[in-house]
Amino acid sequence: MLKNRAGESEAKGHPDALAWFDVGYLVEAYKQMALIDWHRHSAPALDGYAWVRKAIQLRGGDAEMEFAAALISANKTMQAQRDTHWRNAVTGATDGSLLATNLVTHSELVGIRATAMAELRAQSGSVKK
Secondary structure, three states: OHHHHHHHHHHOOOOOHHHHHHHHHHHHHHHHOOOOOHHHOOHHHHOHHHHHHHHHHHHOOOHHHHHHHHHHOOOHHHHHHHHHHHHHHHHHOOOOOHHHHHHHHOHHHHOOOOOOHHHHHHHHHHOOO
């Protein structure tokens, strides 16, 4: 159903970034929870990460979506992607926002211990580039 919503918006010539994000994030969440056997499906059909990247592109950059992409790409084979998405999220986060709170709370994801956004921004240079 979510994939249909995204595909229909694309077919109408008005791609919906949130629709692509929703289906991509759901697929990747299912993969992490092992609710779908992604090895048995073709990679292009179930590449949620690609759909999230598409959503970010359609939005012209979105710090919240970048944070979600960092979470999706947190496995060892995607560290470079994770670090890029993380830096983009930190750069775009507004002080006091829910995103800022989540970034500080989950800063250990990229090997940083921070208690505030100012501290996180100062340490973001230690995230691999």
